[in-house]
Amino acid sequence: MTLVAEITDVLGQTLEVDEALARLSRVLVPRLADWAAVDLRVGSRQVHRVAVTGPEGRAAGQEDWRGYLPPVGEATHSPLVQVLNEGAPVLQERVDLDAPPDSPLASVHDAFLGAIGAASAITVPLGSRRQVTGALTLVRTDPARPFDTGDLDVAGDIGRRVGLVIDNARRFGRQRAVAEAMQRNLLPPLPAHGRFQLAARYQPAPPGSQVGGDWYDAFALRDGTLALVIGDVVGHDLTAAAGMAQLHGILRSLAWDHAEPTGAVVDRLDDAMHAITIVRMATLVLARVEGPDTGPWTLHWTSAGHPPPLLLTPDGSAQYLEAGQGLILGTDPCASDPRPSAAHALPPRSTLLLYTDGLIEVPGSDLTKGLSRLRRHALALAHEPLDILCDQLAARTPLGSTDDVALLALRLPVP
Template sequence: MVEDVRPCKAHEGRLSAAEPGLWQQVVEQLGTAVAVTDPAGRITAVNPAAERLLGRTAAVVHGKDIHDLCHRDPTGARVPREHCPLLRALAEGRPARGDDDRFLRGDGWLVPVSWSASPLTDGDVFQGMAVLFAETTTGHDTRRERAERTERTKRTEQAERAARTNALEGLTERLTLVAAITGVLGQTLEVDEALARLGRLLVPRLADWAAVDLRVGPDQVHRVAVTGPEGRVADQEDWHGHLPPAGNASPSPLARVLNGGDPVLQGPADMGAPLDSPLAAVHSAFLAATGATSALTVPLGAGRQVTGALTLVRTDPARPFGTGDLEMVSDIGRRVGPLIDNARRFGRQRAVAEAMQRNLLSPLPRHGRVQLAARYQPAPAGSQVGGDWYDAFTLRDGALALVIGDVVGHDLTAAAGMAQLHGVLRSLAWDHTGPTGAVVDRLDNALHAITTVPMATLVLARLEGPDNGPWTLHWTSAGHPPPLLLTPDGNAQYLEAGQGLLLGAHTDGTEQRPSAAHALPPGSTLLLYTDGLFEIPGGDLDTGLGRLRRHALALAHEPLDTLCDRLSARMPPGSTDDIALLALRLPVP
């Protein structure tokens, strides 16, 4: 019979070393691990050797089922309870042993052990089992094996983490590229600018060369963009221009894609395939000139809506395109195709609208020795033509009328409104010799009755004086930027008098618009303009007007046409408005 092994409360779960007798002298100091269980297999006590071997403190294991806590098979899986010899011995109250089992440590490692279990009784009452167990290898080998296993596991985990990180970074980079291309190309409706941006995003980030071919007719293909390493042209040849017809029967990669086929991935072996058409020969020559070792050709668009084809080239044999690249570039092609198609459609519509608007602007008259010049420039990108306009005509009394105006809106409706104002104002001003403000008042009163214009700004001016001077300018401004006068003595001033409300402001008509007058010296230059010449969205108007004044003054000595060209070319960056500019220069006696 085993003596009383109940632990003291201070060391619950551990065989007490504070009690005298056999346990203090033997069990506590025993190098072999010992655990005591109750009849149900729950641990009631362990000695320090067991704590060390199991990697768990006595307090942690106390009350735990020894089989569920520790017993595992060589793979680390739980051993079914019905197959556990220790549980069978507990159930039958008999001794048992095992020579090739695995116990699970607290740090997760499996310990190979041999064990021996003996019943504990008090008289005829079965009290549980005393289990002695030991590692089946020496402590030195076990530590070495654990260290090796730990190191192997660390290396494996590090490799898995690196692989997951690389995969995540690659996916993130691909998604970022696709999103960047879609976002950047969506910001412009200019085809050339869209293709230039596409090339800058793809080369060298994804490819060494990129080429874009667009359909320009039923059987016509045009290579519109080629992007390569900075400062380099493929084989010093210009690859832009019309390409041979695609041909429906040709199996060459470019012809297949242009005819609605699937994307194509080419390796070195594929590039040596026989050439079956002039288009295949031109494309093969391009790949050879760039030094291609791998190439992708994907449709721009999808299904029957194929706008063209995108070809990407890599020249490094160690970095060929793969199926993942093909999928990503195909996605780019599906997104880019509609954007380019929209830009081309917008460009055609805008060209028609711009031609219509230019035709609505009257040619400038000849008025003695006075020089006249005008420019109309549509917004640089993203906007349609609008209601900016200018006009100059000789009045019945021989004076010269000058007009600059801006109808609210940036569409064909604004352009049509501009044409209406143009005709009505000419009719009202032609035989009127009184103040310019009276003419603008009459125009304002008739605005909603005989035009579709909701609101507009304008300056109406009269230049009076004989051919050799002196000259006087009379003008009225309906909410429009002030005329700018450049004089031969190097001064530049805005004529800010004569300001009134813009057209369509719905006044009661009882108050007359102001008119102003200013003597113009010989050789002076007068500029009438719309706000697109100086205004930036969100910018300060005074800053914009100051910049225009400096630019105009720097160009005052230039011929009038040169002044207009250079001034309109200095459109502020970020401008989204049209420009109308009317310039007048007086002769020198």
């Protein structure tokens, strides 16, 4: 029971199948068995041996036994096939291991057992009788210490728990894939706007984390002014991705034909958010780049609790634009004070970076360090083409980050 409780705790720490099985193997070998093999169903008949673990990580007979196995047959006496087809655990003693194989899958499995010198083996289903996800095979090589029926009960309990974890992980993976596809498809193409250069990147959260509601946008307003948006809807699931799409469309509509300050536009978005979207809270920066085609240019912006824009100038400096900070959207619907707006000159050849917190934040770490790290990396890349700068910044997401990243970059031309 102690072993089963430990395995349950270990499996509950990840939603990645490969990582869960690796952790499982490290607990089972050598605590319960000398060798462990995990086979997963791929489709109705195909089987993939995804993990083989032995003493101190040795490969059986100096051969890698992982990979796709022959298809599962119908009528066969092979314990592995019986488990995959019928979902009943099987205990093999020495006499059983000496029986000739009666199917290609049994032949491969018996060859594996022979290569590692199996004295007794247990094969149990992953999952339940109604839904067998795969099979777990445990092997002992010492004839004086064979498995017994008590071991079979323990292994069967472990198999049921592992099957549940695999099912949850696959379900999570499907949801994550849908959310990521939805997120990418909703992010708009960047416009061609005069001689301004624009580039953007979206990077989903690392495996094991859920996709969030990060987004970017750039579009021309009614008077031809370029508008820039970076935002992050609170939440990490399909609901956040759907909320991001709603907020994105409404903000475009509110900003397009109103020449009012950026703070006033976001105030109207805040007023409308709870009535016409599913978003509870969100952060964003709304900015406008004003000025004639030949310059000079001025950035007008407001921030709703979002990390500050970073301005890189040709003289080698990097400045966070920390003015214009207001409350997060959704936190104070009865606020009477207008949201602040700010303005700052944009020098020729300068680069403006708008980003979400996945680029700077690691759970449990100091946000100031994340901002310093981004400034250092951005300065080192300031003279690179804009696409390379964005690629490199996205690639340098801090270790331990569990959030997705949206990045929008603007480079000003030479007058």
